[in-house]
Amino acid sequence: MISFFLRPVRQLAQALTANDSPRQVAWGFLLGMMIGLLPKGNLLLVVLTLLLCGLRVNKSAGMMAVGLFSLVGFMFDGLAHHIGAIVLLWEPARPLHIWLYELPLGPWLGTNNTVVVGQLLIGLYFAFPAYYFAHKFASRVQQRVSKWLMRYRAIRWLRGAEFGTHWGADA
Numbered sequence: 001m002i003s004f005f006l007r008p009v010r011q012l013a014q015a016l017t018a019n020d021s022p023r024q025v026a027w028g029f030l031l032g033m034m035i036g037l038l039p040k041g042n043l044l045l046v047v048l049t050l051l052l053c054g055l056r057v058n059k060s061a062g063m064m065a066v067g068l069f070s071l072v073g074f075m076f077d078g079l080a081h082h083i084g085a086i087v088l089l090w091e092p093a094r095p096l097h098i099w100l101y102e103l104p105l106g107p108w109l110g111t112n113n114t115v116v117v118g119q120l121l122i123g124l125y126f127a128f129p130a131y132y133f134a135h136k137f138a139s140r141v142q143q144r145v146s147k148w149l150m151r152y153r154a155i156r157w158l159r160g161a162e163f164g165t166h167w168g169a170d171a
Helices: 002-017 022-037 043-054 059-088 091-101 114-125 127-149 153-159 161-166
Strands: none
Touching (some): 022 043, 059 091
């Protein structure tokens, strides 16, 4: 039960004290934002989650962004529905939507759902600003905050540094 409450604190400490570059933090945040905005239960979400887990990005920043944007993503569902309906009903793009749906895994992509298409477009619209601000935040704050946080025994314990040194895995 206590790990449920400590998990966000641990992820924040890992995101700020990891030896990742600001680009990796920004890409992790961007992928997490996309995952958090998309409605759950489609293949696009699975592909983005595999990218977050498989690429060399900051997974803690990604998981924090997933949690944050999952909480606020449903507020954009009305707007996403309108945007998705406009895109799906746009006559020049209709052959593309038919082709996507007729792919072997097409029905599971979710591109026939107005909310999925709308949230995907909202996420793509905010992709550059999210990357830019996450990169700027990580490059300005990460090194100073990491040095400051690593002074505290609780942060080292949350990050797992003391557990590793206790069992002989010196960093």
